[in-house]
Amino acid sequence: MGTVYLARAGQAAPGAGRLVAIKVIRRAVAEDPGFRARFEREVANARRVASFCTAEVLDHGLSDGRPFMVTEYIEGVPLSDQVERHGPLSAGTLYGVAVGVAAALTAIHAAGLVHRDLKPANVMLSLSGPRVIDFGIARAADALARHTSPGQLVGSPGYIAPEQLGGGEITAAADIFAWACLVVYAGTGRHPFGAGTVAELAARVLYAEPSVGPLDPPLDALVRRALSRDPAARPSAEEILVALAGGRGAQAGPGDPDRAASAVLTASWHLPPDAALPSVPPIPSVPSVPSVPPAPTRPEAPGTLPPVPAHTGHSAPIGHAAHSTHSTHTIPEKPLRRGGRARKVLVPLTAALAAAAVAAATVFFVRSGDGTPTSPPTAAPGTSAPGTSAPPAAGDGPKTLTVWMMGDRTSTKELFLEGVEREFRKQYPETDVKVTYVPWAQALQRFRAARAGGDAPDVTEIGNTHVGGLIDAGALADITAEMAAWREGGGLDQKAVAADRRDGRTYAMPWYTGVHGIWYRKDWFAELGLEPPRSWAGLVAAAKAIQKAKGVPGIGAPTRQTYAIMSWIWGAGGDVAVRRDGRWRGVIDSPQAAAGVRFFTGLVTDERVAPEAYIGRYPLNGPLQDFVRGRLGMYVDGSWMLSDLEKRAPKERGNFAIFPIPAREGGAAPVFGGGSELAVWGKSRAKKAAFAYLTHLNSRANSMKFADTFSYTSRYAGVVPAGEALRSLAQVTGDIRTAPETPGWTAVESTVIPGAMAAIMRGASADAELARAAREITRLLNEGDSGG
Structure with a gap:
């Protein structure tokens, strides 16, 4: 159906500089007007898919009349290759694959x-976990196949669900059947x-x-269950995800199933040691991108995306890209055998997104935001372009500077x-700066x-609860003098800076923070004459007004959301532990x-403005979906959710806004600040260069860029979020609190507090449940606490 090219986004494109895969549809297919319309609709929907455990769809359009789709490039090994070469996965890796694929299907x-x-x-x-690719245009391919060659199916034999083989309706349940087949293959090395x-x-799928x-x-x-022939009897992707992540994600803390899945993968995912990652060839540094017709043996390139010619010496196969064969098939009478072994080689009528084409010839593009070719970026005055000599250094530096960043490696973070x-x-x-993701x-x-003397960084990000x-352990370097001499450092929130001091000495600097608030729809509030509530009574009144006018619950109150629940406790003058x-x-x-x-539990039991359906749930396991679909009036979650909300509901872009969780009598309640600090490691032999790196990483400009990109709040005093949706949260940054820094806290926030909330909402005595929770909190927080 087309060809896949490895490319690097141009400087004017979103995510400039990142590696991407461009999937260009073959001209003969593209000329079908029905296909082009379906392609446009499908890819537009695919861009709404949350990128966790998938290859994110970044862009699409037309090039010389041919549709193309741009996706994130995933550096990894196809599961099929890994199992074929090295046999079944280990139990831990298999569990990670099952969780990751279920999370991807949930998003899809x-x-x-x-x-x-x-x-x-x-x-x-991949290094960050399993990633599902090649979704988004299968329906368009299926419709084209049925139109041009009746009787054909989109899919791979052995993974096609019984209802597909029987010509029935294709629903999400078909993917669940394929998920089960995939898990069996990965865990046993053979197909079920x-x-x-x-x-x-096909016969076995239908009858055996x-x-x-x-x-x-x-x-x-x-x-x-997922292999049931009855689609209605199969679990949903979300059910699978909750069952798997709930089983091993108890340490994930509050959040949605995706967060629980992320916690499972973060804690246990390891790329198989025998997995060979592909080597990505360098993008050549050339003065311009010449328009050279493709060689006769090379797949046809799009007219407005001319390739760098292969004879430059920089083209090379990319190995395993974020793409694979996705074909329509007829059913041959007998299999094709190679080397005496049966291979899954079918009779393809069209080969969409063919990885084989990528392996045959790698083509690089430098593409601007409007799709036209551009030259590689030139250097600004006083700087040097890649591959040219740099100006003299201000001082001798180390050969390597090791930087530890917390969390998963993402292309957006890498670009920053x-x-x-x-x-x-x-x-x-x-x-050379070496970044390690922890x-x-x-x-x-x-x-x-x-x-204890193991591998250590020069520069590290640190969660604010660990600083x-x-x-106290003496692990961080004293940067008091450097902070005093750093001109921009004086602009940081001094209350946050003070938290990183001991005995008048500074050991870290604040970087960013993220806080919970209450998301709402601006058009509904305007229509009903509502203002963001500033007290508990005002919140209940707003929820009731929405409920009456729109016929939907006024607000969600999921019980697995400890860090938001703590704001209600703090807003009444209380605390969880002292x-x-x-x-x-x-x-x-x-x-x-x-x-x-x-008050929180009473939103369900007394005021009845929050549904019972969210008891025992994470905020994204129900409340988020209902909110973006207009089935819930207000939704409590973090400031970082803006991009996810708008991706799930692109027509509502600009309509979502957030206000602080109110205190009982008015104003903003204190909030948990989930953020990070930056520090120089105490044993670093490159402290001067390490601190210099911090001044670039946490410059005012880069701090604001990071905050705006990831929907966090900068720790520079007086900086208001650039997006209108987040500006109201600026008032809460003065009362950000943290959780107890003790090993037992994980069980408290993931089990004890959510369990008490759920029990009270289901009718248990609040006094009895809270007394029991207080005793358990005392026990857990003191177990293994070293006093730090």
């Missing part, structure tokens, strides 16, 4: 799409319906019992850090290992804390 189905061709070749094993001809596989093999619970039961590195290397041109769940373990312990005389004591049963809990 939430956008109204069905993948239709989920198979091992369309799952990439065996090997054989395409016709034999699958062979699931030895899978650990809960995978075994979920897979068996590449810009920081370019600035830094104007000062230290001979220093999963949040492994942060404390990595810091402890570094303190105090590292300062530390006295070296010991923690749970005080969630105090009169003030109980008042906050009763």
